[in-house]
Amino acid sequence: MFRIRALKINIATNKGTYGTPLIKFEDGLTIIKGFNSTGKSTLFQSILYCLGLEELIGGKNEKTMQSVLKSEILDNDSNIEANVIESNVLLEIEGTRTVTIRRYINSEAKSSGLVEVFDGKLLTEPNSYDYQPMYVHDKGAATDDNIFGFHSFLEKFIGWNLPNVQYKDGGQRKLYLQNIFPSFIIEQKAGWTDFLSTIPYYSLLDKETRAVEFILNLDSWKIQQLKSQLKQEKNEIIENWKTLYLRLKALANQIACEVRGVEISPSIIDSKNAIFLSYPTEDKNYPLADYIKILEEEYQSIAILEIPNVGEQSSESEQKINFLNERLSTLSINLSNRINKKNLAISKYKSFKERLIELENDKMQNEYHLKVKNKGAEAGFEIAKDTCPYCSQGLNDSLLPKDIEIVPMQIEENIEYLKAQINLIKIYIKNHENDIAVSEKEIEILNQNISETRSEIRTLKTELTSDNRLPSIEMIEKRIKLRNRLDLYRRRYEELFSYQEEFKNLSDEWTRILGREKEIPASLSPFDYKKIGSLEQDFKLLLKEFHYRSKPIESISISRETLLPVVDKYSLKFDSSASDFTRAIWSYIIALKETSTKFSGNHPKLFILDEPGQQEAGDNDLQFLLKKLGNYQDTQSIVFSSFHQSEETFIACTQNVNYKLVDLGTEKFIKRIEN
Amino acid sequence: MEKFISFTERATPLYPNYRPMYKVSQILMVLYYNGFAGKASLLKLHLFSWGLKSTENLDTLKTFVTSNFKNKLHFFGIESTLNRALNLAYAEKLIDFKNGSYSLLEKGRNFAESIDKDDSLFISEKQVLKLIGKKIPEKVINNLVNQWNNV
Numbered sequence: 001m002f003r004i005r006a007l008k009i010n011i012a013t014n015k016g017t018y019g020t021p022l023i024k025f026e027d028g029l030t031i032i033k034g035f036n037s038t039g040k041s042t043l044f045q046s047i048l049y050c051l052g053l054e055e056l057i058g059g060k061n062e063k064t065m066q067s068v069l070k071s072e073i074l075d076n077d078s079n080i081e082a083n084v085i086e087s088n089v090l091l092e093i094e095g096t097r098t099v100t101i102r103r104y105i106n107s108e109a110k111s112s113g114l115v116e117v118f119d120g121k122l123l124t125e126p127n128s129y130d131y132q133p134m135y136v137h138d139k140g141a142a143t144d145d146n147i148f149g150f151h152s153f154l155e156k157f158i159g160w161n162l163p164n165v166q167y168k169d170g171g172q173r174k175l176y177l178q179n180i181f182p183s184f185i186i187e188q189k190a191g192w193t194d195f196l197s198t199i200p201y202y203s204l205l206d207k208e209t210r211a212v213e214f215i216l217n218l219d220s221w222k223i224q225q226l227k228s229q230l231k232q233e234k235n236e237i238i239e240n241w242k243t244l245y246l247r248l249k250a251l252a253n254q255i256a257c258e259v260r261g262v263e264i265s266p267s268i269i270d271s272k273n274a275i276f277l278s279y280p281t282e283d284k285n286y287p288l289a290d291y292i293k294i295l296e297e298e299y300q301s302i303a304i305l306e307i308p309n310v311g312e313q314s315s316e317s318e319q320k321i322n323f324l325n326e327r328l329s330t331l332s333i334n335l336s337n338r339i340n341k342k343n344l345a346i347s348k349y350k351s352f353k354e355r356l357i358e359l360e361n362d363k364m365q366n367e368y369h370l371k372v373k374n375k376g377a378e379a380g381f382e383i384a385k386d387t388c389p390y391c392s393q394g395l396n397d398s399l400l401p402k403d404i405e406i407v408p409m410q411i412e413e414n415i416e417y418l419k420a421q422i423n424l425i426k427i428y429i430k431n432h433e434n435d436i437a438v439s440e441k442e443i444e445i446l447n448q449n450i451s452e453t454r455s456e457i458r459t460l461k462t463e464l465t466s467d468n469r470l471p472s473i474e475m476i477e478k479r480i481k482l483r484n485r486l487d488l489y490r491r492r493y494e495e496l497f498s499y500q501e502e503f504k505n506l507s508d509e510w511t512r513i514l515g516r517e518k519e520i521p522a523s524l525s526p527f528d529y530k531k532i533g534s535l536e537q538d539f540k541l542l543l544k545e546f547h548y549r550s551k552p553i554e555s556i557s558i559s560r561e562t563l564l565p566v567v568d569k570y571s572l573k574f575d576s577s578a579s580d581f582t583r584a585i586w587s588y589i590i591a592l593k594e595t596s597t598k599f600s601g602n603h604p605k606l607f608i609l610d611e612p613g614q615q616e617a618g619d620n621d622l623q624f625l626l627k628k629l630g631n632y633q634d635t636q637s638i639v640f641s642s643f644h645q646s647e648e649t650f651i652a653c654t655q656n657v658n659y660k661l662v663d664l665g666t667e668k669f670i671k672r673i674e675n
Numbered sequence: 676m677e678k679f680i681s682f683t684e685r686a687t688p689l690y691p692n693y694r695p696m697y698k699v700s701q702i703l704m705v706l707y708y709n710g711f712a713g714k715a716s717l718l719k720l721h722l723f724s725w726g727l728k729s730t731e732n733l734d735t736l737k738t739f740v741t742s743n744f745k746n747k748l749h750f751f752g753i754e755s756t757l758n759r760a761l762n763l764a765y766a767e768k769l770i771d772f773k774n775g776s777y778s779l780l781e782k783g784r785n786f787a788e789s790i791d792k793d794d795s796l797f798i799s800e801k802q803v804l805k806l807i808g809k810k811i812p813e814k815v816i817n818n819l820v821n822q823w824n825n826v
Contacts, residue, residue, distance in 0.1 A: 361730070362690070362691070365690075365691040365692075365697070366691050368691065368697065368700075368796055368797055369691045369694050369696060369697040371793070371795070371796055372696045372697060372699075372700040372790065372796065373694075373696040373697075375786070375789060375790070375793075376696050376699075376700075376786070379782070379785070379786060379789075381696070381767055381769075381786075382766075382767060383695045383696055383699060383763050383764075383767055384696050388763070388766070389763060389766035389767045390762075390766050395695055395763075397689075397694055397695065398689060398693055398694065398695070399693045399694065399695055399698055399756040399759045399760055400689075400693055400756065401755070401759075406687045406689075407684060407685075407686045407687065408686060408687055408688075408689040408693075409686040409687060409688050409689060410686070411694070413686065414688050414689065417688050418688070
C-alpha cells in the first residue's frame with residue numbers, strides 16, 4: 001500500500017513567507033480543481049519531486065520545477081511580486097508506517113539531490129520528529145547496500161521488492177522505481193500520449209513490459225531469473241569439464257595414449273566405462289587395459305628366459321646394432337622432416353596472425369568511417385550523403401580520381417567483407433595451431449624413440465667390449481625397462497577410474513540442468529496466462545464502459561509478448577482517435593489495478609492523474625472515470641483538472657460521484673502567508 | 676554456335692583512407708589538435724595525413740616529435756587524395772584557405788569537437804595527435820622539404 005497523506009509548499013522570499021495551506025488527502029477520490037495557472041501543475045509536480053520521481057516530468061532535480069519555486073513569484077497579472085530565497089516541499093506519506101519527506105528546490109544550504117525523511121506525521125500531527133538525510137539520483141541511490149539511498153528506502157516503505165532485470169549492456173540490475181510509477185501516476189503533457197509513456201530511458205529492454213510484469217507480479221521475470229541462473233550453472237560445468245578433460249589429456253600424453261569417449265565440451269555419458277584411454281600403434285589401437293596385458297605377456301616371456309652371457313650373445317648383438325643403426329637413421333630423417341613441417345606451419349601461422357591484426361585495424365578504421373559518415377549526415381554535410389558540394393554529382397564514397405574506374409563497395413558492405421575475411425583468417429589460424437600441435441607431438445615421440453634406440457645401441461656396444469663371461473647387460477636392462485613401463489601404465493590405469501567417476505558426476509549434473517531447462521516455460525507460466533487473460537477481460541469491459549469506438553472491442557487484445565493492448569499485433573495507438581486513445585489509457589491503468597487486486601499483485605492502489613480529460617475525451621466519459629475512481633474504497637485517487645474552467649462542466653462531471661474537493665479557486669494558489 | 680562469356684563488375688573494397696568523410700575527419704582533427712590557432716599549411720597536413728595512414732607511420736611521427744626532431748624523418752608521402760579531400764572540406768565550408776594555410780571554420784570546429792567528445796572514435800589516433808599537440812612548427816617541415824630538395 002502507498003498513500004499520499006498531506007502536502008505543503010513553503011517559499012521564503014524577500015517579501016516574506018509564501019506557500020500553500022496544508023492540503024490533506026484521504027482514501028477514495030480527491031479532486032483538485034483549479035483554473036489554469038492557479039498552481040495545479042505545481043502541486044502535481046511537487047508530489048513527484050518529493051518522491052524523487054521528477055524524471056517522469058522529464059529531467060532531474062530542481063530544473064524540472066516551475067519558476068514560482070525557483071526564482072520569482074508572479075501576481076495575477078504576471079508581474080513579479082517577490083523573489084524566491086529558499087523553497088521546499090513537504091509530503092506526508094503512508095506505507096508500512098507514516099513518514100514525512102522534505103525536499104528543497106531552491107536553497108543555498110541544501111542540495112536538491114538531498115531528501116530529508118522525518119519519522120512521523122510532521123504535517124498532520126506536528127511534533128519534533130527525528131529525521132534522516134537521504135539521496136536521490138545518486139549512483140547507488142536505488143541499490144540495497146546504500147542505506148542513504150532514498151529510493152531504496154521508498155521501495156521497502158511501499159512493501160515492494162523490486163527484481164533484478166537485464167539491461168542492454170548485459171548487466172543485471174534492480175528495476176528502478178521510476179520504471180513502475182508511470183503505471184499509476186500520469187502527467188498531463190506526455191502521460192496521455194502512450195501507455196506508460198513517461199518511463200525514463202535506462203537502456204532497459206522492454207521497459208513497459210517490465211513494469212506491467214512487476215505490477216501483476218508475473219512469474220515471467222522469475223522465469224527470466226531462473227534461466228540466467230541455469231545458464232550460469234551450465235557455464236560452471238562447461239568450465240569444470242574442460243579442466244578435467246585437459247588434465248586427463250595431459251595424463252594420456254604422458255603415456256602416449258589418446259582419450260576416448262569424452263570431448264572437451266560436456267556430453268551425456270551413459271556408463272563410466274565409455275571413457276577410456278587408447279594406445280595407438282602402427283597397425284592397431286589398443287584400449288589401455290589390453291595394452292597392459294600385452295606388456296605383461298611380453299614381460300613374462302622375457303622373465304622366464306635365462307640371462308645369457310656376453311660371449312654367447314656377441315654375434316647376435318652385432319646384428320642387432322646394425323639393425324638399430326638403420327632404424328636410427330630412418331628416425332632421424334623423419335625427425336628432420338617433421339621439424340621442417342612444423343617450422344613452415346609456424347611461419348605461416350605468424351604471417352596469418354599479422355594479417356589478422358591488419359584486418360582488424362582495417363575493420364576498426366572502416367567502423368570509424370561509418371560513424372563519422374553518420375555524424376556528418378546528421379550535421380547535414382553533403383559529402384556524408386555522397387554528393388559533391390561543388391557540382392551535386394555523386395561522389396561514389398571514394399577520393400580516387402574519376403579516371404580510375406572502380407566501383408568501391410558501400411561502407412556497410414565493406415565492413416561485412418572485412419568481417420568475412422577476418423573469420424576466414426581465424427579459421428586458418430586455428431588449423432595451423434592444430435597442425436603445429438600435431439607436429440610437436442610427433443616430434444616428441446620421434447625424439448623419444450631416437451633416444452631409446454641410441455641407448456640400446458650404447459648398451460650393446462658396451463657389451464661387445466666387455467668381459468665375455470659377464471651376464472648380458474642388454475637383457476637385464478630390457479627386463480628392467482619393461483618392468484618400469486608396466487608399472488607406469490598400471491598406475492595411470494588406476495588413476496583413470498577417478499576421472500571416470502568425476503566425468504560421470506559432471507555428466508549427471510549436466511543432464512539434470514538440461515532437463516530443468518526443458519521444464520521452464522518459454523516466458524509465461526500458466527498462472528501468468530490466467531492473469532493476462534483477466535487483464536484483457538477487465539480492459540475490454542472498461543473500454544466499453546468508457547465508450548471507446550475506434551475499433552470493434554472484440555478485435556482488441558493484450559499482447560502476450562509486450563503485455564500492452566494491441567489490435568492485430570499493432571499498438572492500439574495507431575488505430576485510435578486521440579480522445580479514444582485517452583480512454584484506452586484510462587481503461588488500461590484501471591484494468592492493471594483491478595487485475596493486480598484480484599491476484600494480490602504489487603499495485604499500490606494509488607492513482608495520481610493530471611488532467612485526465614485530455615483530447616476532448618468527453619465530459620460524460622470523464623464522469624464515468626471519476627465515478628469509477630470514487631467507488632474504490634480501498635484505493636486513493638488524486639485527480640487534477642481545470643474542468644475547462646467551467647463550473648457547469650465540473651458539476652456535470654461530478655454528478656453521482658463520491659469525492660472530496662480541494663478547490664484552488666480562480667487565482668494564484670500560492671500566496672503570502674500572514675504570520 | 677557462338678558462346679559468350681559475361682562479366683559482372685563487382686564492387687571493390689576500399690581503404691578507409693580513400694573515403695571522403697574519413698579523410699575529411701582526419702583533416703579536421705589535425706587542424707583541431709595540431710594547428711596553431713586552428714591553422715596549418717598544406718605540407719603539415721600532408722605530414723599528418725601520411726602519419727595517420729598506418730600505425731608504423733604514426734609511431735615514426737611520434738618519435739620524431741618526442742626526440743625533439745633529432746630522430747631523422749627521412750621521408751613522408753604526399754598523396755593526391757588529401758588534396759581532393761581538402762577541396763571537399765572547403766566546399767562544405769568546414770575549412771577556409773587564406774595566405775597559404777588552411778584553418779577551421781565554425782562548422783568544421785563543431786564537427787571536430789564532436790569527434791573529440793566521442794570516446795569510441797579514433798581512439799589511438801586522437802591519443803597520438805593530442806600527445807604531439809602543436810609541437811611541430813612549420814619551420815621544421817620546411818627544413819625537411821629543403822633537405823629533400825638538396826639531395
